[in-house]
Amino acid sequence: EEPQSAPAAASSAGQQVVETPSGTAGPTCTLEQFGGTKFDLKTATVGFSQSEKEANPFRIAETKSIKDEAAKLGITDLKVTNAQSQFSKQITDVQQLIAQGVKLLVIAPLNSDGWEPVLQQAAAKKIPIITVDRKINAKACSDYLTFIGSDFYEQGKRAADRMIDALGGKGKVAILLGAPGNNVTTERTNGFKDRVKEKAPEITISFEQTGEFAREKGQQVTEQLIQSNPDINGIYAENDEMALGAVTALKGAGKEPGDIKIVSVDGTRSAVQGIVDGWLHAVIESNPRFGPLAFETAQKFLNGEAIPDKVIISDRDYDTGNAKDSLGEAY
Amino acid sequence: MRRTELEAVLEARGVSKRFPGVLALDGVSLALRPGEVHALVGENGAGKSTLIKVFTGVYQPDGGELRYQGGPAAFGTPLEAQRAGISTIYQEVNLVPMMSVARNLLLGREPRGRLGVIDAAAMYGEAERVLSGYGVDTDVRRPLRTLGVGAQQMVALARAVSVDARVVIMDEPTSSLEPREVETLFGVIRRLRDSGIAVMYVSHRLDELYRVCDQVTVLRDGRLAHTGPLAELERLRLISLMLGRDQNEVRTEGLTSFSREHAEGDERGSGNGAPVVEARGLTRRHVLDGVDVSVKPGEVVGLGGLLGAGRTETAKAIVGALPLDGGQVLVAGAPLRAGSTSAAIRAGVSLLPEDRKAEGIIPTLSVRENIALAALPSMGRAGVVSEAKIDRIVEIFMRRLRIKAASPHQLVSELSGGNQQKVLLARWLAVRPKVLLLDEPTRGIDVGAKAEVQALIDELAREGLGVLLISSDLEELVEGADRILVLREGAVVGELSGDEVTEERIMATIAEQSDGRADA
Amino acid sequence: MAELTHDRGGPRGRVAVLKPQVFAWVQDYGVYAAVLALLLFNVLFTPHFLDASNFRTQLVQVTPIVIVSLGMALVIGTQGIDLSVGSVMALAAALVVLYLGYGWLPALVVAVIGGAVVGAAGGALVAYVGVQPIVATLALLVGVRGLANVLVPQLVEFRNPDLIALGSSSVAGIPVIVLIAAALTVIVLFVVRRTTFGRQVVAIGGNRSASELSGLPVRRVLLLVYVISGLLAALAGVLATARLQASDPTSLGMFIELSAITAVVVGGTPLTGGRIRVLSTVMGALLMQLLAATLIKHNLPQSWTQMVQAVIILAAVYATRKRETR
Amino acid sequence: MNREQLSRTLQQHGAVMVLGTLVIVGSLAFDSFATPANAASVVVSSSFLAIIAIGMTFVIISGGIDLSVGSLFVLGGVLAAYGSQYGMLVALLLPLAVCGVVGLLQGLVIARTGMAPFIVTLAGLLGVRGLMLAISDEGATTYLVKDRAFAALGQGEILGLSYPVYITAVLALAAMVLLQRTGFGQNVYAIGGNEQAAALMGVPVARTKVYVYVMSALLAGLAGALNAARLSSGVTILGIGLELDAIAAVVIGGTLLTGGAGGITGSVAGVLLLGVIQSLINQVGNLTSAFQQVVSGLFLALVVVAQRLLSKAQRLT
Numbered sequence A: 001e002e003p004q005s006a007p008a009a010a011s012s013a014g015q016q017v018v019e020t021p022s023g024t025a026g027p028t029c030t031l032e033q034f035g036g037t038k039f040d041l042k043t044a045t046v047g048f049s050q051s052e053k054e055a056n057p058f059r060i061a062e063t064k065s066i067k068d069e070a071a072k073l074g075i076t077d078l079k080v081t082n083a084q085s086q087f088s089k090q091i092t093d094v095q096q097l098i099a100q101g102v103k104l105l106v107i108a109p110l111n112s113d114g115w116e117p118v119l120q121q122a123a124a125k126k127i128p129i130i131t132v133d134r135k136i137n138a139k140a141c142s143d144y145l146t147f148i149g150s151d152f153y154e155q156g157k158r159a160a161d162r163m164i165d166a167l168g169g170k171g172k173v174a175i176l177l178g179a180p181g182n183n184v185t186t187e188r189t190n191g192f193k194d195r196v197k198e199k200a201p202e203i204t205i206s207f208e209q210t211g212e213f214a215r216e217k218g219q220q221v222t223e224q225l226i227q228s229n230p231d232i233n234g235i236y237a238e239n240d241e242m243a244l245g246a247v248t249a250l251k252g253a254g255k256e257p258g259d260i261k262i263v264s265v266d267g268t269r270s271a272v273q274g275i276v277d278g279w280l281h282a283v284i285e286s287n288p289r290f291g292p293l294a295f296e297t298a299q300k301f302l303n304g305e306a307i308p309d310k311v312i313i314s315d316r317d318y319d320t321g322n323a324k325d326s327l328g329e330a331y
Numbered sequence B: 001m002r003r004t005e006l007e008a009v010l011e012a013r014g015v016s017k018r019f020p021g022v023l024a025l026d027g028v029s030l031a032l033r034p035g036e037v038h039a040l041v042g043e044n045g046a047g048k049s050t051l052i053k054v055f056t057g058v059y060q061p062d063g064g065e066l067r068y069q070g071g072p073a074a075f076g077t078p079l080e081a082q083r084a085g086i087s088t089i090y091q092e093v094n095l096v097p098m099m100s101v102a103r104n105l106l107l108g109r110e111p112r113g114r115l116g117v118i119d120a121a122a123m124y125g126e127a128e129r130v131l132s133g134y135g136v137d138t139d140v141r142r143p144l145r146t147l148g149v150g151a152q153q154m155v156a157l158a159r160a161v162s163v164d165a166r167v168v169i170m171d172e173p174t175s176s177l178e179p180r181e182v183e184t185l186f187g188v189i190r191r192l193r194d195s196g197i198a199v200m201y202v203s204h205r206l207d208e209l210y211r212v213c214d215q216v217t218v219l220r221d222g223r224l225a226h227t228g229p230l231a232e233l234e235r236l237r238l239i240s241l242m243l244g245r246d247q248n249e250v251r252t253e254g255l256t257s258f259s260r261e262h263a264e265g266d267e268r269g270s271g272n273g274a275p276v277v278e279a280r281g282l283t284r285r286h287v288l289d290g291v292d293v294s295v296k297p298g299e300v301v302g303l304g305g306l307l308g309a310g311r312t313e314t315a316k317a318i319v320g321a322l323p324l325d326g327g328q329v330l331v332a333g334a335p336l337r338a339g340s341t342s343a344a345i346r347a348g349v350s351l352l353p354e355d356r357k358a359e360g361i362i363p364t365l366s367v368r369e370n371i372a373l374a375a376l377p378s379m380g381r382a383g384v385v386s387e388a389k390i391d392r393i394v395e396i397f398m399r400r401l402r403i404k405a406a407s408p409h410q411l412v413s414e415l416s417g418g419n420q421q422k423v424l425l426a427r428w429l430a431v432r433p434k435v436l437l438l439d440e441p442t443r444g445i446d447v448g449a450k451a452e453v454q455a456l457i458d459e460l461a462r463e464g465l466g467v468l469l470i471s472s473d474l475e476e477l478v479e480g481a482d483r484i485l486v487l488r489e490g491a492v493v494g495e496l497s498g499d500e501v502t503e504e505r506i507m508a509t510i511a512e513q514s515d516g517r518a519d520a
Numbered sequence C: 001m002a003e004l005t006h007d008r009g010g011p012r013g014r015v016a017v018l019k020p021q022v023f024a025w026v027q028d029y030g031v032y033a034a035v036l037a038l039l040l041f042n043v044l045f046t047p048h049f050l051d052a053s054n055f056r057t058q059l060v061q062v063t064p065i066v067i068v069s070l071g072m073a074l075v076i077g078t079q080g081i082d083l084s085v086g087s088v089m090a091l092a093a094a095l096v097v098l099y100l101g102y103g104w105l106p107a108l109v110v111a112v113i114g115g116a117v118v119g120a121a122g123g124a125l126v127a128y129v130g131v132q133p134i135v136a137t138l139a140l141l142v143g144v145r146g147l148a149n150v151l152v153p154q155l156v157e158f159r160n161p162d163l164i165a166l167g168s169s170s171v172a173g174i175p176v177i178v179l180i181a182a183a184l185t186v187i188v189l190f191v192v193r194r195t196t197f198g199r200q201v202v203a204i205g206g207n208r209s210a211s212e213l214s215g216l217p218v219r220r221v222l223l224l225v226y227v228i229s230g231l232l233a234a235l236a237g238v239l240a241t242a243r244l245q246a247s248d249p250t251s252l253g254m255f256i257e258l259s260a261i262t263a264v265v266v267g268g269t270p271l272t273g274g275r276i277r278v279l280s281t282v283m284g285a286l287l288m289q290l291l292a293a294t295l296i297k298h299n300l301p302q303s304w305t306q307m308v309q310a311v312i313i314l315a316a317v318y319a320t321r322k323r324e325t326r
Numbered sequence D: 001m002n003r004e005q006l007s008r009t010l011q012q013h014g015a016v017m018v019l020g021t022l023v024i025v026g027s028l029a030f031d032s033f034a035t036p037a038n039a040a041s042v043v044v045s046s047s048f049l050a051i052i053a054i055g056m057t058f059v060i061i062s063g064g065i066d067l068s069v070g071s072l073f074v075l076g077g078v079l080a081a082y083g084s085q086y087g088m089l090v091a092l093l094l095p096l097a098v099c100g101v102v103g104l105l106q107g108l109v110i111a112r113t114g115m116a117p118f119i120v121t122l123a124g125l126l127g128v129r130g131l132m133l134a135i136s137d138e139g140a141t142t143y144l145v146k147d148r149a150f151a152a153l154g155q156g157e158i159l160g161l162s163y164p165v166y167i168t169a170v171l172a173l174a175a176m177v178l179l180q181r182t183g184f185g186q187n188v189y190a191i192g193g194n195e196q197a198a199a200l201m202g203v204p205v206a207r208t209k210v211y212v213y214v215m216s217a218l219l220a221g222l223a224g225a226l227n228a229a230r231l232s233s234g235v236t237i238l239g240i241g242l243e244l245d246a247i248a249a250v251v252i253g254g255t256l257l258t259g260g261a262g263g264i265t266g267s268v269a270g271v272l273l274l275g276v277i278q279s280l281i282n283q284v285g286n287l288t289s290a291f292q293q294v295v296s297g298l299f300l301a302l303v304v305v306a307q308r309l310l311s312k313a314q315r316l317t
């Protein structure tokens, strides 16, 4: 039997769509304001610092998107580092990229705080930094250039909406938390909880345990959970992997699809398939294809145009209505 | 004798100490007075080391009272005892092998320079000075473990004596010393005594006791058997007290086994037949210099020489435990694979190592497992051991060697030193070797056991076993060996056989060669 | 031997005092007592704890740790340590899906061979080059996980019914993987107690130079011990993969080396080598599993979970520690 | 210098020599490797691990091990950032005090009960991280460094190198003197070489052990605090697996895990080796993360084997 692995995204499908610039135009930034000098993107050394191993669909798609787009634009000297989930290493990685003379930095930060040493060095050399998928807590257009990514808090809220929807406004819900201390975990949790409190006070969140964003942990925690809390109605998983682990656990415990409503965030192909199979109720997308938008923004900036201080992309969501047709676009 | 009227400086009153399964000390009383040398004797496992450890705070007594300098004493740690003026040399060399000689010697009282920081140059100078007083001339920056056991013992001795102490306790300090070193030690002991320091002295070598000790206390099975002036005690009486047997019985059974055999003439297979093991030109830089040794079946070959002469190295080289720069070992004419002890053992050559603690016992295993260890491959089928076979072997050897243990399942590390040595002997006999290399086999063994071991060696030789005997005890060497090779600085400098085998000749051979070298 | 004890020890050899015996019992069986105590707590305070399915869940979840711990116990018995086990699990997960096309059994064999090869690499570094076990296996911990990821860059789901059945089917109500773990425990127990190899392992851990002089094939035994550890870890990796119904070389077996070491030590095997306690190791793993389950079931936040685990580990090891005779 | 001294020197400085070789090879292979900026980034980022490795060296020489340093590092950082709102002094003293207490507890448990250091500090690893999560709202709260003077401690520079590098250098020198030239240092070696013998020789075993663990914890906390100053915030996701890096550095540096031998120079060289390996991988610039791991694993194996062969003349383990 053929193992079925999720192939990387088809290049054009599932492209990121910008949400903000057309709508609420925040403060903008120009080359002049930033104080940099113009250079040719094609011949410059460009650095990309990835935070986690390219071993889950999100990171794979993200790195691939950056590399593909760079190749497409004819950027020959792209240096990629990977922090292997160690924040100290990421700081060093970026510093070493700067030491290697990069002109533009694209960073997928592991953490939002703690970028002081990098920002200082980059500022001294006037190297523009575009952060993707997670924010850096600093001043746009001076410490760094701009941020492109999703709003995790918003993702949590939208997941809550789906959950409320699925449960009809009341029931017991468990949360499979991401890795502790991670900004993404915090924001997806807060968004979810705030929304539930606000819109469906009859839903109680009776269980929250970390599944560390991993499938196996998701499975193990869910096995324990349905043992001791057989009356649970819904599970909110803060990423798809944990949701799929939960599915395996439910299958093993003899549950039927739909017995327990699962909502998760990410939009990987396996998860969307899970919706098709009836195990998942809905998936909120978090789009990892930052390449085109990042380089487009950089080029605009170098051309002297004003760019927004943050580019929030509009994430779609998948449910039984669109899952089947959208399978090809999921990553 | 002279000072019995003085008040005791260190005293035990009815002290008891219990270990799981054993009452090691049972109401023992002992008084140590200033300016006396007090012998503590008894069989292996009689409780001598335990008593010493109770005195020095290593163990806490379960009952009884300790008194020091006229007041009750309770040392919680060896450090407290040491600070109070009780300095001890423990039975097993207890130094730190990886630290340098100098740091070992001076640990805790290193010379300080400015800012209270250790002055390394002064430390090395001081260490060299102190050690040369004990006949140890070596690079004091070397790690201690690169010294032979004897030299290490001298370092321990120098360390213990050079502190300002009121009481010096020595647990078998001479067991690995040469006659020359023993003289040095006795000089030190007499100096200590004359300056009013109390010395407690444990040894299994009875002549030594009569040479330096004033008082004697005999322990037997953890109980006090006798205490009093030594000179009044006849040697035979002392032995009978230790063994708890009648004096006449002791006399008729005899104590040394070698001498009788010699008197009866050489009926052992010595001299005839081809050598069972033959080492040719063993060479290792700085250590061995073309040593040739051969042992025939039924022959006991002695290796003589001073500390560091390379006897241990020779033995290790033969069994392949020491990498060589040159040379070859033949067993029954066939060359042995170099550097493999298991090949040597399979060919029938085994070594009883000198350093019992570091290279002999497996402390985490029981007596039984320790005995069976080397013979394991023959103790079962297809890699599965036969417990019944092991039990049988273990029982035989525990009985034959009279190993004193609570049970075969007792941890070997809980046995007294002498009994550990017997366990190791049993391990080697269990593999039925053709040649047994014995490096200081009777070190730390009591008179009774020593005789047993010696008798055993004789008996084995008569059965056709070849023996290479290394011993610092010249008497033992002379009585036990048919032929003696004298080593000096890693080379064979003389061979004595027949009537030449006497202590005088050995000493002369060593001295001759030294003089010869001095002239050259 | 019993007779020997009596006629030799005499009246003095048999002084048995009650109190030390109780201590000795706690020292030897403390981990069993701790498991019982935790079970009791759960029966009283955890809803639905007594369901058969709950016990099945706990046993199934502990299986990989038990299997890995068995190998770890052998390694620790030689005074070594094997940090590479988690990465070996990941490698096995990667290999098993890569070769699943040839059927589950060949795939399993390849995975286990892969584990043995990694074990051999670590063992060779330790036994022949003389590298300290902790660094030798640390290098493997890093490198082998990378290798697993090179082979299978991301999680791969599989649909092979045999492999899935291996992970989820039961015989007489007992999950197959639990039976496998039990069988392995018995085998390792036999090896440690009854074979020459087992004796050699503890002897080497107890005193390496004495073992060398006693003619033991020290290097070969060391090598073999690491090979066995790698082999068992690989098997654990395959079983975990079968259960997950997906191969996840990225996170499978992460930090399991610490759990396994904890299980071994909580079970009373000293890290200084020379002694191996197989059944207590299994109990140690069960204790840690039950503890984790209890904390999850009672929905404690991560901060509390970790602090409580710390305290329980300390308490368990305190009870089983070797007392100094003073 | 005779053969023995030579081999002893090799044993002690094997790591330094491997480091030198690697640097030379790296500079020949990559233009941008031996630049001052890159060297500075390696040195600066290594300094925090180096501080931890110094403490770890003492622990390992004494025959122990300290797995709690990674957790203490992150706890120290969080506490320093939290404390910085009350000024520089609190920012430094709070982490040192808390970490010192943790070290004291660990040391006391190890010294008094004879429990294996591995297990006691493994419990420390878990417990301290739990504590850190508890005071940071399960890791969700990141305290920012408010105090300028404190931030400067981590960020200020002299000659292109930030203060932590100099602090590390001073600590390393002090540690060398402590280890080689004081009674305490001798006691540490003695305990690691033969604990029983050390006790019989009158070394205060328990007290020395306690000091060693307190020191290790203090240094880990200090490293965490300095890092927080550098990052201007108490990042909560740091320090996972850091203990293994520290142990690896110390052991690569020639310190025996069984205790009794080793030194500070080697450990610092070991830390730099790890840093240089990472930097070389970054120089390549297009390895996938999986390959990066394979390469660093191979490098690590290569380095320990090289180090081991260099020191083989001197038979130790």
Ligand SMILES: Nc1ncnc2c1ncn2[C@@H]1O[C@H](COP(=O)(O)OP(=O)(O)OP(=O)(O)O)[C@@H](O)[C@H]1O
Binding pocket: B019, B020, B022, B023, B024, B042, B043, B044, B045, B046, B047, B048, B049, B050, B051, B091, B413, B414, B415, B416, B417, B418, B419, B444, B446, C325
């Ligand atoms: N730590 C221990 N645990 C259990 N039993 C012990 C321990 N130490 C000593 N023993 C037992 O106490 C008894 C006395 O031992 P001790 O070492 O004092 O004998 P010894 O007189 O010094 O003998 P030797 O002359 O052989 O050195 C022995 O039976 C020994 O087995």
Ligand SMILES: Nc1ncnc2c1ncn2[C@@H]1O[C@H](COP(=O)(O)OP(=O)(O)OP(=O)(O)O)[C@@H](O)[C@H]1O
Binding pocket: B135, B136, B137, B138, B146, B147, B148, B149, B150, B151, B176, B287, B305, B306, B307, B308, B309, B310, B311, B312, B313, B314, B354, B472
């Ligand atoms: N008195 C000493 N001074 C300095 N070094 C010594 C002394 N005695 C031994 N050594 C060192 O110890 C090493 C080992 O000697 P070895 O053990 O082979 O001697 P041996 O003849 O077996 O004597 P013994 O076993 O009685 O110590 C020698 O190479 C020598 O360097």
Ligand SMILES: [Mg+2]
Binding pocket: B048, B049, B050, B091, B171, B416, B417
């Ligand atoms: Mg004794």
Ligand SMILES: [Mg+2]
Binding pocket: B148, B149, B311, B312, B313, B354, B439
């Ligand atoms: Mg010798």
